[in-house]
Amino acid sequence: MKILLATLAVSLGLAALLGFLLGFFKKIFHVESDPCEALVREALPGTNCGACGFAGCDALAAAVIRGDAPVDGCTSGGAEVAKKVAEIMGVTSEAVTRVVVLRCQGTLEHCKPKADYIGVKTCKAAKIAVNGTKQCDFGCIGFGDCEVACPFDAIHVAPDGIPHVDYAKCTGCGLCVAACPNLLLELVPRDRTGAIALCSNRDTKKAQVIKDCKIGCIKCLKCERVCPKECIKVINGIPVVDYDVCDSCGECVRACPTKVLALVEDVIRIS
């Protein structure tokens, strides 16, 4: 009986003491925080991908409240999250979601390897060691550094040797863009229309490009000539489009002899 009472007394006493202490300490060491911060945090995706440049969703929420980050600071959440956050903060947001496009079509079939590569199997290592494993020094190396970087499981290297983006999953966070040593991935707004060059070979020697890759840009300038709006120019070796003018007529896409040009809306369509 005595043991029973002692057990009760000790456990109740300890629980009460600790409970009281916890409550007390919470009061004295209370940190003032904006109630909006919790709301903003709730609106964010919570994947802690870090694409915004802050340590995680908590840190971004705090920065938004402090005014250090814009309401559309969450790159991966896109327009939807930006709208929610803007609502909480009492402002309007015009953010558009972006998606990533691989500006290379150098599959193994079109662009042969230089030689057998037996080094460390990452794009970065292959770039440093032999300037890429394929004939084309500018093209996709294909070891999937982008696939490793993607927190959303949206980009995968297929057996054909280049990564393919799952546009239903891509949030435009841009982590793969930073991972690619050849700078082949580019973020484009999801609602963009117009032509895009799916080649990054900046070699100005036509014969060399033909030797390197079957579907590389050979700088024939046909796209410049056929464009009715004169909005496509070959700059630094690849066609660049002025999207303010381009009306997505598709003349250049049809004219391109090596099938380098495509319409963005076709590339980023969710299949």
Add this chain to the structure above:
Amino acid sequence: MNELVKIFLSAMLIENIVLMRFLGLCPFIGMSTDIKKSTGMGVAVIFVTVLATAVTWPVYNGLLKPLDLEFLQILVFILVIASLVQLVEFYLKKSAPALYSSMGVYLALITTNCAILAVTFDVIIKGYSFIESLVYAVGVACGFFLSLILLAGIRERLKIAPVPAFLKGMPILFVAAGLLAMAFGGFDGLIK
């Protein structure tokens, strides 16, 4: 003094909590992905282990033992350690926000980790005095820190090693951890 050094070394190396006694394996595998992460975890473990021992030893010897309530120790220890870590968290959040943001996540994670709980039971089973208990706690936590850092180093090298496909990922990690444990077996008999 000599006795304390002996306790420290044997707790850290010979009876390494992870590699020789197989406690705290969850954070050992989970938090060893890179050296930076495991350093944060290791420091937090040292802190919490010492704190837990410093509190549970007096609670046991001053409260539970005189009242013949030794059987309550699991319950009471968990309660005391958990709320104490919570208190320290409040304190850090207020007075040292930088330290809190670097250690805060790990603190909550390890409140009643089995390795930490084991230390508090060990010092009682071994009948250590208060000072000896603290030294033992530091030793065990340093051992945990050491093995965590070692495994993290191995994992960073494994990332670029040509591992056979069937061993990739977890299997090679377990093999590495096993080899590490065998290596620590070599410390047996270091202290007579």
